[in-house]
Amino acid sequence: MPAVTNISCYRFARMDGLKSLRERLLAFCKERALKGTILLAPEGINLFVAGAAPAIEELLAELRALPGLEDLAPKYSASDEQPFSRMLVRLKKEIIAFGVEGIDPATYTSPRLEARELKKWLDEGRPVVLFDTRNDYEVKLGTFKNAIPAGIDHFRHFPEAVAKLPAELKDAPMVTFCTGGIRCEKAAPFMEQAGFRNVYQLEGGILKYFEEVGADHYDGECFVFDQRVGVDPGLRETGSAVCFACQAPLTVEEQSDPRYIGHVSCPHCFRSDEDKMAERIEARHAALRQVTVPLPGSQPYENRRPIRIPGELDGKTILEVLEILFAHISRDEWLAHLEAGHILDPRDAPATPDASVRAGEQWTRVMPGVVEPAVNADVAVLHEDEAILILDKPAPLPMHPSGRFNRNTLVHFLHAAWHPEKPRPAHRLDANTSGLVVCARTRHFAKLLQPQFSRGEVEKLYLAKVHGHPAEDRFTLDASISDEPVALGAREIDDAGQAALTEVTVVRRDDDGTALLEVRPLTGRTNQIRIHLWHAGHPIVGDPVYLPDGGRGDTQTLSPEDPPMCLHAWKLRFTHPRSGERVEFDAGPPTWSIPG
Structure with a gap:
């Protein structure tokens, strides 16, 4: 014989003195080892309680002694184990949350239809519309044949579901039903208010129907709000469970599905790694749009740039330091900055030209009213895991603060969109170069990446569109590149510079006099691909610095309206800093590389 008796019931009745009643009922139930939930509200009582049969009857006697609850008639069922973990008595505004004014089951309810009468109607094939007022996850376990589900995830959304019903149903016989009848006490009168003229509510709900009629005209089982999850038409506990993650009820068959992982997922909420990645990327793109529209550097702001004093300049004046560190700016300009109070000492006080500096100090350059040039902010996230972030960087977009750019930079965008994280790019691309950028998500992974x-362990493949047709299909460029920059930060071919090696393969030679190349830089010098191809007589199309015929341009960073510089970081292959496996990423070819 089952050891536990389960009861469920409700009653709409005017109730007061609820705080003291709550304390009394909680103590009463705990003394008798009863467990479950009792909801008390000014409109009535709703309860699900389980325990030994004598204790259950004592509780019913206690409740029936309250005004308005004299004829409290619960539904009984039995279980081998206690379905509840504790005893709760809670005070609520409503015993069934609905939130619609003017619905008062204590004074009016729609006509009730007994279970046996409904079965008779269905047996006779009478035209009747069965309307399931329960939530979608409850309907999933079972419902009446041909019933119309409300299609809701909370009873508060029931009015919206009623508004969607076809107008022709307003004259049809409508029978609302739910688990135990309590929701229909409000649902059916609401439907009458909405203009439905022939509404009934199933007395006692599905559980009472099971008790009196059984399984006739019903498919499946009934969801119940305790650890049993579901009961069959014999009111016996079924093998159904509830997903820990999404709370969806699960049949025995669904629990055998490989997507059901205890405390993790079920067939209804399971997401593949690809799905999870796509969701993360979509969220990242939304965050990037939020921090880049409008561009953060498009509105005037005060930019403060640090000036760190190197050891070899110890004891010099700040004016001398500025002239040495920033040789491209004239002495007169620095004097004007100092006079305007735009150079601050380590105490944030305006500096005089003859102020002495000390090695290791940090001074500050203040740049008021800064408005940065526009950039292309259409950063695409291609991959993200716990260790790395793979981006397709657009152009023009500087990666780091430099020159005219501070906020309109990739790093600023990343730090704003990933806050409080600070992804760290593991390498650099020129502002005018598009394509793959690898970032580490933490300092630990940055040290591994x-x-x-x-060390040259990363395999890099670029696409470049160049002026002229190279004579050979495959060739290697090995000219050394200077360490020190010249105008516009450019580098030069210099035999005394750093060794540089670039492998080139011609993909095609086009009729317009340009050629598409695959380029593999085997070393990582600044501007290496651009300089090598320029020096070989095949400068990159759109390069604003390294021009055809050996010329030099006067623009460092293009604007978004300019024709693009046709250099694209296409593919990368490296060792993943967490798994230790070689991984490869592909940004896809840019539009300028596609024929036609």
């Missing part, structure tokens, strides 16, 4: 670039 960045050295791969400096």
Whole structure:
């Protein structure tokens, strides 16, 4: 014989003194080892309680002694184990949350239809519309044949579901039903208010129907709000469970599905790694749009740039330091900055030209009213895991603050969109170069990732569109490149510079006099691909610095309206800093590389 008796019931009745009643009922139930939930509200009582049969009857006697609850008639069922973990008595505004004014089951309810009468109607094939007022996850376990589900995830949304019903149903016989009848006490009168003229409510709900009629005209089982999850038409506990993650009820068959992982997922909420990645990327793109529209550097702001004093300049004046560190700016300009109070000492006080500096100090350059040039902010996230972030960087977009750019930079965008994280790019691309950028998500992974670039262990493949047709299909460029920049930060071919090696393969030679190349830089010098191809007589189309015929341009960073510089970081292959496996990423070819 089952050891536990389960009861469920409700009653709409005027109730007061609820706080003291709550304390009394809680103590009463705990003394008798009863467990479950009792909801008390000014409109009535709703309860689900389980325990030993004598204790259950004592509780019913206690409740029936309250005004308005004299004829409290619960539904009984039995279970081998206690379905509840504790005893709760809660005070609520409503015993069934609905939130619609003017619905008062204590004074009016729609006509009630007994279970046996409904079965008779269905047996006779009478035209009747069965309307399931329960939530979608409850309907999933079972419902009456041909019933119309409300299609809601909370009873508060029931009015919206009624508004969607076809107008022709307003004259049809409508029978609302739910688990135990309580929702229909409000649902059916609401439907009458909405203009439905022939509404009934199933007395006692599905559980009472099971008790009196059984399974006739019903498919499946009934969801119940305790650890049993579901009961069959014999009111016996079924093998159904509830997903820990999404709370969806699960049949025995669904629990055998490989997507059901205890405390993790079920067939209804399971997401593949690809799905999870797509969701993360969509969220990241939304965050990037939020921090880049409008561009953060498009509105005037005060930009403060640090000036760190190197050891060899110890004891010099700040004016001398500025002239040495920033040789491209004239002495007169620095004097004007100092006079305007735009150079601050380590205490944030305006500096005089003859103020002495000390090695290791940090001074500050204040740049008021800064408005940065526009950039292309259409950053695409291609991959994200716990260790790395793979981006397709648009152009023009500087990666780091420099020159005229501070906020309109990739790093600023990332720090704003990933806050409080600060993704760290593991390498650099020119502002005018598009394509793959690898970032580490933490300092730990940066220490494992960045050295791969400096040691030349990362395989890099670029696409470049160049002026002229190279004579050979495959060739290698090995001219050394200077360490020190010249105008516009450019570098030069210099035999005394750093060794540089670039492998080139011609993909095609086009009729317009340009050629598409696959380029593999085997070393990582600044501007290496651009300089090598320029020096070989095949400068990159759109390069604003390294021009055809050996010329030099006067623009460092293009504007978004300019024709693009046709250099694209296409593919990367490196060792993943967490798994230790070689991984490869592909940004796809840019539009300028596609024929036609």
